[in-house]
Amino acid sequence: MQFCVIGLGRFGSAVARTLADLGHEVLAVDREEEPVAEVEPYVTQGVVLDATQEKALQNLGLREFDWVIVAIGDLESSILITVLLKEMGVPRVLAKALSTIHAKILRKVGADRVVFPERDMGQRVARSLASPMVFDYLELTPGYSIVEIAAPREFAGQTLKDLRIRNRFGVTVIAIRRKMPELKEGGSSLDFKEIPIISPTPDEEIHEGDILVVLGKNEDIEKLRKIHGEE
Amino acid sequence: MEKNDVRQLLEEAKFYFLNRNLDEAERILNQVVEKDPTSAEGFYLLGLIAEIRNRRDEARAYFEKALSLQPDYREAQEHLDRVTEIH
Numbered sequence: 001m002q003f004c005v006i007g008l009g010r011f012g013s014a015v016a017r018t019l020a021d022l023g024h025e026v027l028a029v030d031r032e033e034e035p036v037a038e039v040e041p042y043v044t045q046g047v048v049l050d051a052t053q054e055k056a057l058q059n060l061g062l063r064e065f066d067w068v069i070v071a072i073g074d075l076e077s078s079i080l081i082t083v084l085l086k087e088m089g090v091p092r093v094l095a096k097a098l099s100t101i102h103a104k105i106l107r108k109v110g111a112d113r114v115v116f117p118e119r120d121m122g123q124r125v126a127r128s129l130a131s132p133m134v135f136d137y138l139e140l141t142p143g144y145s146i147v148e149i150a151a152p153r154e155f156a157g158q159t160l161k162d163l164r165i166r167n168r169f170g171v172t173v174i175a176i177r178r179k180m181p182e183l184k185e186g187g188s189s190l191d192f193k194e195i196p197i198i199s200p201t202p203d204e205e206i207h208e209g210d211i212l213v214v215l216g217k218n219e220d221i222e223k224l225r226k227i228h229g230e231e
Numbered sequence: 232m233e234k235n236d237v238r239q240l241l242e243e244a245k246f247y248f249l250n251r252n253l254d255e256a257e258r259i260l261n262q263v264v265e266k267d268p269t270s271a272e273g274f275y276l277l278g279l280i281a282e283i284r285n286r287r288d289e290a291r292a293y294f295e296k297a298l299s300l301q302p303d304y305r306e307a308q309e310h311l312d313r314v315t316e317i318h
Binding site for chain 1: 245248250253276282283284285287306
């Protein structure tokens with residue numbers, strides 16, 4: 001796919017580089033030379049240009065791109081650029097918002113998707129600090145989630161059947177992330193690698209340190225979390 | 232003599248580690264670092280065991296210790312970066 005990222009701060013440059021790493025064509029744009037020079041070696045093309053200037057923006061031929069990402073922190077510029085892009089007929093625009101009101105305006109002027117990187121990261125950090133044994137969290141629909149949670153130590157050595165996880169907690173283990181000790185390069189150094197066990201059978205035995213990927217109602221997941229003594 | 236002892240113990244600990252007997256590996260590694268408090272590898276392996284058990288704070292302390300003994304310990308640095316980051 002073809003992407004254009006406008007604004008190469010920390011967020012924009014991470015988006016641009018990751019898309020390029022994933023094998024996509026990426027045009028990276030900023031009005032300053034330095035950020036463009038920094039990202040250029042990793043992306044398809046870098047351009048120094050003030051995207052708030054309609055003429056300059058038009059010359060980029062962005063209608064052909066799958067997504068244009070407006071990764072600019074400045075409220076006025078990000079709104080203006082989003083308006084210009086949609087007027088030009090760019091099919092899909094994703095814009096970064098700094099506040100709920102900013103997001104509201106971006107949607108009104110035609111942004112197809114709005115992200116709040118700082119709010120999202122803030123929520124992640126808060127969850128991670130409050131629940132160190134929960135490694136990831138995805139809300140499926142209000143009330144139901146998928147979480148990655150460390151298997152309590154007392155689970156080790158027992159099978160899913162023995163543990164009766166579904167009866168006791170009401171949640172389903174959909175996968176297990178297991179850390180397997182291994183010898184690295186040349187056999188000189190020890191390490192471990194993670195292997196996923198997808199849809200484990202009832203006979204699967206839990207190992208110490210396993211991370212359980214469980215699906216269930218939030219209040220049921222909460223019961224499992226409490227075994228760790230997390231409040 | 233003492234050095235050979237430590238080497239022998241380290242090999243034993245690795246054997247248990249690779250066979251997923253973490254309790255036994257840990258017990259022996261504690262002897263290793265007691266007999267030779269400069270064993271960066273001993274602390275690194277204790278760090279790995281703590282990381283496998285999802286004890287990040289403990290793992291971090293061990294990896295930092297290994298790096299203080301051997302600042303160019305690449306594996307210890309990689310694991311330290313990993314346990315201190317929030318994903």
